[in-house]
Amino acid sequence: MEGWIGVDLDGTLAHYDRWRGPDHIGKPVEPMMARVREWLRQGEDVRIFTARASVPEYIPPVKQWLLEQGLGDLIVTNQKDFGMVQLWDDRCVQVKRNRGEPMVKRGLLGLR
Secondary structure, eight states, rough: OEEEEETTTBBBTOOOSSSTTTTTOOOOHHHHHHHHHHHHHHEEEEEEOOOOGSSGHHHHHHHHHHHHTTTSEEESSSSOTTTEEEEEOTTTOBBBBTTOOSSSSSHHTTTT
């Protein structure tokens, strides 16, 4: 795949129930970890896309957690660019391109 895949940390790659500080990252979410490992095995450019990266001091604990999980030294960012081709996130709502309509029915997402 051309470009990079963004993967959210809290609630997507790592279990999240509440904010406990920048040094706490939950246990791995195994189905997502397996997916990321497979992408990396295939040579995909995977980056961790997290709000934590908006505070530079919060990035080192994320990088350490990634190393402990065997994912290597992935880029940790909070910025999209034209190279991002996918975003995996627990808060995303996909919309139809150029239409602004959600891809799933509103009632299923609890949209307001």
